[in-house]
Amino acid sequence: MVSMTAELLPEAPYDGARLLRTLADFRAVGRSDVAFGGPVVSAGTALDITSLHGANTRSLQGLRVRSSYGLGGKALMIGRPVSVTNYYDARGITHQYDGPVRAEQLETVTALPIVVDRVPRMVVYLAHRTQVVLGDVWYDSFLPLVRKVERDIAVDDEVRRRLTALAAPPATPAPAVQLTRADLRDISDELADLAALVQDDALRQRLEEVRHRVDEGREPTPAQPRTQPPTGLAAREVDVLAHVALGQSNRQVAESLGLVESTVKSYLKNAMRKLHATNRVHAVRLAREAGVID
Numbered sequence: 001m002v003s004m005t006a007e008l009l010p011e012a013p014y015d016g017a018r019l020l021r022t023l024a025d026f027r028a029v030g031r032s033d034v035a036f037g038g039p040v041v042s043a044g045t046a047l048d049i050t051s052l053h054g055a056n057t058r059s060l061q062g063l064r065v066r067s068s069y070g071l072g073g074k075a076l077m078i079g080r081p082v083s084v085t086n087y088y089d090a091r092g093i094t095h096q097y098d099g100p101v102r103a104e105q106l107e108t109v110t111a112l113p114i115v116v117d118r119v120p121r122m123v124v125y126l127a128h129r130t131q132v133v134l135g136d137v138w139y140d141s142f143l144p145l146v147r148k149v150e151r152d153i154a155v156d157d158e159v160r161r162r163l164t165a166l167a168a169p170p171a172t173p174a175p176a177v178q179l180t181r182a183d184l185r186d187i188s189d190e191l192a193d194l195a196a197l198v199q200d201d202a203l204r205q206r207l208e209e210v211r212h213r214v215d216e217g218r219e220p221t222p223a224q225p226r227t228q229p230p231t232g233l234a235a236r237e238v239d240v241l242a243h244v245a246l247g248q249s250n251r252q253v254a255e256s257l258g259l260v261e262s263t264v265k266s267y268l269k270n271a272m273r274k275l276h277a278t279n280r281v282h283a284v285r286l287a288r289e290a291g292v293i294d
Helices: 002-008 016-030 070-078 098-103 136-140 143-167 181-197 201-216 235-244 250-257 261-275 280-289
Strands: 034-041 046-048 051-053 064-066 082-084 108-116 119-128
Touching: 016 034, 016 051, 016 119, 016 143, 046 070, 046 119, 064 070, 070 082, 070 108, 070 119, 108 143, 119 143, 143 181, 181 201, 181 280, 235 250, 235 261, 235 280, 250 261, 261 280
Parallel strands: none
Antiparallel strands: 034 046, 034 051, 034 119, 046 064, 082 108, 108 119
């Protein structure tokens, strides 16, 4: 299970190609000449510039910026955007990193920290090669992008937490235990819930493939008498639960049933209320136990 979990770990929003796409989006919104940035590291005491978009040189690549030093370090320390119109004459920031900035011929520079649960996680820089006066409208234009990146990081954290929990060894050595059909079903439900959380199509497909492998590993058990299905569960609510049980997201359920996504959410909410379920996975489990779905 450990190796399987390792291969499923997604690229983080502050790494690789995902970070480069984020920088491209910020640069386009800000109409900036250059965008660069990277993750916060060393327990929040520094940030690494790992990606550049629109740069003419590699002078900024790989630069480690310490908290409170330079423009980005100040933004990291206070947790708020910091901007200077004339970088080289700016007061209120230290100038340890003037060399790499000068190599790119940057004048007006802004550092935007991305904060999740009050913890800075990455910093995005936007820079112009001429002096530009930036107003509130310019800053406000980034709010949707900042919120999206914050959500992406929060979802990534949750996916990693759950995958790590699935792979975690027992605290003390224990004899080998044969997983029951119910255990495998719980793992399958957990993977389905993870698949519904992530927005990355490739990762969602890999989660579904692993879930399918888990489903194939279930051992058949003698048929048990089914209890009477809960009264009041509408046919469409049963249809939605059946598709959710297959690991489909609300959008995929809507496409499968020819409904709009908001209608699927409404059916699912009603089904959860009638089943007294706390979440979608719990609702699927209760519906299976009641014999409403397979």
